[in-house]
Amino acid sequence: MFLSEQEIIRRQAREELMKLGIEPYPSALFEVNTTTEEIKRDFDEAKGNFKDVVIAGRIMSRRIMGSASFAEIQDASGRLQVYLRRDDICPGEDKSLYNTVFKKLLDIGDFIGVKGYVFKTQTGEISLYVTSLTVLTKSLKPLPIVKEAVDERGEKKTYDAFTDPEQRYRQRYVDLIVNPQVKDTFIKRTQLTNSMRQYLNNKGYLEVETPILQPLYGGAAARPFKTYHNTLDMTLYLRIANELYLKRLIVGGFDGVYEFSKDFRNEGMSRFHNPEFTQIELYVAYKDYKWMMELVEEMLEKVALDLHGTTKVQVGENVIDFKRPWxxxxxxxxxxxxxxxxxxxxxxxxxxxxxxxxxxxxxxxxxxxxxxxxxxxxxxxxxxxQPTFITDYPVEMSPLAKRHRDKPELVERFEAICNGKEICNAFSELNDPIDQRKRFEEQLELGKRGDDEAMVLDEDFLRALEYGMPPTAGLGIGIDRLSMIMTNSSSIQDVLFFPQMKPEKKVVYASNQDYVDAGVREELIPVLHKLGVLTIEELRQREPNKLFNDVCGMRKKLKLKEVKNPTLDEVSSWVEGQPAE
RNA sequence: GACUUGGUAGCUCAGCUGGUAGAGCAACGCCCUUUUAAGGCGUGGGUCCUGGGUUCGAGCCCCAGCCAAGUCACCA
Known part of the structure; x- marks a missing residue:
């Protein structure tokens, strides 16, 4: 393992804490009685409230001025400045909690718990005057330091922002710690699904779950992921849609069913596409697509209102208004x-x-x-x-939709388009089993013509239809796409906690044991690291005389006075793979 | 999948026609009791993405790869 200087220092601090009898990872609960947000919202100097406060969180900044310090604590709700004075947190003779623990052994990123009372500093900032401090978790990796300042015109300026998308997506936890607006996006996303769930539950529809592993994939035009079940000895596919299973449930007698479902499509990635994505699908018996349009308008208007308090949503350059009618x-x-x-x-x-x-x-x-x-x-x-319904699609591209009641070339289908992208897809569901079979067969023909996204024929689904499915309206809404619009995010990665990425390249470094096995004394391992010898293969390829010289030179440079230089024979034995006698 | 741009210290970024790598923040040491991008003085820290090539000499030029972002293609 390769550690930066700062990581080594933090590991040493962890050891030091233990030596002082301070557990850097205590197991006891630490009970807080408020949050930074509550304090900032409700503190009133005149009332003198928040006299006995306990909060916990990460240290996000420190300004040490001799025997007093300011620091910022970040909890789940936000940040609060805290003020520590040596003689207050160390009332007795022993000043080590302040001088050693706080000043030397704690760092930005560590979790601490603090007790005290709230006051306002001379510059008017609401702060917590700390009377006692508890170490809750030592952090070993330094965080990116993002700073903010407000200039004379009152404009906020961010310095050293953590912006590299690759790092932000790969290490979302870091992104969430240092970029507070990221949290808001994901909170909004959850509010969005909560809002829909509430709307649909109020209508009496049932939230259900259907299989992700499917022997046949269907319900959309897409290439699937393929997997394998050992015991059944069969190929299974990850679902590309849940349509066919939900319609089986309508056959089974439910009047309204919906599912928030992760679907999987084996296609390229872009700022609008992730291999796994979330859709909501809804099926309601005895309804048609015109009825469903009303529902979509009403539901999405509610979502906009729940999230923003208005039907107008800023998206990039545009203001999108979800107010009915579209x-x-x-x-x-x-x-x-x-x-x-x-x-x-x-x-x-x-x-x-x-x-x-x-x-x-x-x-x-x-x-x-x-x-x-x-x-x-x-x-x-x-x-x-602006949100717009496009209706009445050609029959060829909608093999699961019912033929249009007046125009036989078309189907009763609509999509809602918003910000230049489809956000939902719905139709009067095809429930004539004979017609459905014919449409599947036409899809098979397309497949033969080379369309590798054409649908496959699902006999069990047809059997279900033969028992009879009532007239049904069906709807699918892309939750990720809708979240992008509702949170003004320009890429899907910004609304997925962990977007799919290529795996990080991993160099397999030799472990300390590997070096010891190769005959290297443990104390010389850092010297080899410094010389760029990171694997045993690398070690074997070195020329013994040169390596001997390099090791002795580097030992001196690193000022490892207590470490004995190896002998030439010793070094040769590492390279040749024979333990020295 | 194609094209374009990028990858330099823990983070954000400089780096001239090719001449042995710089700043701010962070870290380390010292000073400092209401600061706020705290400040002052000092110190350390780098596989310049990887591998080849050209060259006396490569962070920089050439070739090949890896990773990412943006645009396009397919799709939701």
């Missing part, structure tokens, strides 16, 4: 609106021609539905900023 377009109207071309009567050949004319890349695997979808996705979707 604009509605049929897909053909939308395309005509944005391109001036009426494609409603076109066949596949004409559509391909139109797509080419609009400079949209096409290929032979694309059927009629796909072509229309491409035109829409290219020319319309990005222009739809």
């Amino acid at each position: 604009k509605r377009f049929t897909m053909f109207e939308a395309i005509e609106h944005f391109t001036g071309i009426d494609i409603s009567q076109m066949d596949e050949v004409q559509l391909r021609g139109t797509a080419e004319q609009l400079e949209i890349p096409v290929d032979d695997t694309m059927g009629k539905g796909k072509l229309i979808d491409e035109i829409f996705g290219e020319k319309c979707e990005p222009n739809l900023i």
